[in-house]
Amino acid sequence: MPYVPPLEIEEAPEDSKPLLKAIKEKFGKSLNLFSTLAHQPDVLGGVTQINDGIQNDLPDLYRELAYYKVSRVNSCDYCSHYHRQAAKKAGLSEEQLDSMDVNSKLFDDKERVILSYAEELTKTKKVDPQVMANLKNFLDEQQIVTLAATVAFANFTNRVNHGLDIELP
Incomplete structure (x- = not known):
């Protein structure tokens, strides 16, 4: 309740x-x-x-991959439910969504960097400089800011959901 x-x-x-x-x-x-x-x-x-x-300049697939990864790391059933659906719509497969492993060969190099960034920022609150260098190989500065905001926002909504025990309908 x-x-x-x-x-x-x-x-x-x-x-x-x-x-x-x-x-x-x-x-x-x-x-x-x-x-x-x-x-x-x-x-x-x-x-x-x-x-x-956060909907504007980052490709939907990257945004939803990051959001879903954060929600899984934080065990937020509410956000995982909605963002799994959005991630599928953005092009991720059931197999990818079941894995979400930063080293999985189910993901390409770019997707693995997005997963690493989301996981590191969520778990350690900082990002390895090599992960950032890898992001800069395919995202511009505006997109990196959007990715950071997406990860932070996912953490925020996960904690609000946990803090208020918000239920799925």
């Missing part, structure tokens, strides 16, 4: 209602993470801005 219940649009504070409506329109349904954050409109607004911001 969640520590704080998700809100229906009608129950939400006025400042949260347009954001919840936009989320429902974008995803085709209400999502408990956002519906729970609706209790605090400023937090919901910030989260939706970051979520929108």
Whole structure:
């Protein structure tokens, strides 16, 4: 049972209602993470801005690979559920998603670097300079910033989900 219940649009504070409506329109349904954050409109607004911001310049496959890796490392069932679906839509196979091993031959060199970056930043809060050098071989600086923000945002949402015991619908 969640520590704080998700809100229906009608129950939400006025400042949260347009954001919840936009989320429902974008995803085709209400999502408990956002519906729970609706209790605090400023937090919901910030989260939706970051979520929108990380969608722009990094290929979907890399973004979802990183997000799903972080969610698996953190054992966040909620984010793993949604981002596994998004990762499949972005082109990752069931076999890849079951593995997520940074050394797996199921992934190409670029994907393994993304996995290493996401895992290192999540587990150690820093990144090996060689991993960064490898990222710079195929991502520009803007994309690297987006990747860092994606990994940080995934860690944030994982912890919010754990901290509030947000449930899958």
